[in-house]
Amino acid sequence: MNGRVTRSDRVAATRETILVAAERLFAEHGLAAVSNRQISQEAGQGNNTAVTYHFGSKAGLVRAIVRKHTEQVEEIRMRMVLDCDGSTRLRDWIACMVEPFAQHLADLGTPTWYGRFSAQAMSDETYREAVSQEALNSPSLLRAGEGLHRCLPDLPIEVRRERQDMARQLMVHMIAERERALAEGGTTPRDSWHRAAVGLTDALTGLWLAPVTEVGSPAAPETVPHGNA
Amino acid sequence: MNGRVTRSDRVAATRETILVAAERLFAEHGLAAVSNRQISQEAGQGNNTAVTYHFGSKAGLVRAIVRKHTEQVEEIRMRMVLDCDGSTRLRDWIACMVEPFAQHLADLGTPTWYGRFSAQAMSDETYREAVSQEALNSPSLLRAGEGLHRCLPDLPIEVRRERQDMARQLMVHMIAERERALAEGGTTPRDSWHRAAVGLTDALTGLWLAPVTEVGSPAAPETVPHGNA
DNA sequence: ACGTAAGTCATGCGCCTGACTTAAAAGTGG
């Protein structure tokens, strides 16, 4: 409550510095390519084992990065999910999954690294488990999932699971790709994170609404009812 | 044309051994986590510089792996594209993109590694360029793209590009995930590569057909007041 | 039949890594 700099403040600052440095290095060079030493140096720490000291291990560090952002995304999403309460429009619930992530990156301002970091962490055998655990067990995400399910009650359970995976992969990797394009100064088709999220939501809505082909039966109809867009 | 084992036969065998070993190690541990030494040893080569010698660099090795499989996929896809000639069914062309990859993995028999390898290579900054170049400049793929375009002539060019990216990401990562599940002996929702491809094709058809939301005013603020400032 | 060049092997060098040890610095609580 006073202006004094306590010990825990300074420790928190050090941890934060390490988190930020690690996030950037990871995003730019990949998780496996960045050593704990590099991270410590980049964070201005003289000790080459600062990462181990503060986070136990590289995996612990990765988890901490994910948690930090997840908390903020969670806040945005929870508000959005509450707004959508009772909605029967599929698109609303899909937006609840996509928009908060995009919004969070927009809030952070250019440049960001968490998008690329997420994609790399999810693609890496060593950390995918930890990341999923940290990011997927979110109350708001579960509620959005339920809302979505209510819009598509007839979708077979396996197909739902399958498309859940698809949606996750698509969201993370497309956001990472846009972030990369931004970082490289290239042109992006959508000129804001919000618009990118709209494009993603469009596509995911189509994906979820796609009719399920029964294998053995002939081809699916070409034109699909996109009634609720 | 006698039965003798020529030198070039033995060299080709060595190269192939290295390719196979590398593919497996890469798929299981990630590109960055596997050293050229490990690959050489795994391939039974006494020399720790075998990779450099035969492929110039790790990037060259990665390219060679991609090329090897791309050739076979290309063959399958070209046949399929010719079959679809003149078709106006969107689904046909999407299938031309998905099925050959799945078919190829099915042909290889369990276990396979190329699916996971592809996903990792595409997610890695260091190699994504080389991989794209190797895999995306395929005549059959371009023709399928044209066929697909003809089915959706009114789709804005930026959206088409965007969804092309989506389709690629989705295909590669979902195939990788299925391969991973197979390798770990877990249950997979679809019980064959073909059926998995059908599920993927369903989803992608919906994705491509999804209506495009026009975002209203040109300048949406990037940082949106969610809640209150 | 023999010289040459390609392929393979073995080894050493400099660099970087994570883990570990030791010591200094800085905040905390009696």
Place this chain on the structure above:
DNA sequence: CCACTTTTAAGTCAGGCGCATGACTTACGT
């Protein structure tokens, strides 16, 4: 004000890495 704990700094160590080098083996062309 002092003993104590936590945090940061600095340095050591064994091991793995890519790369360069040189010797050995062997198929091929003349």
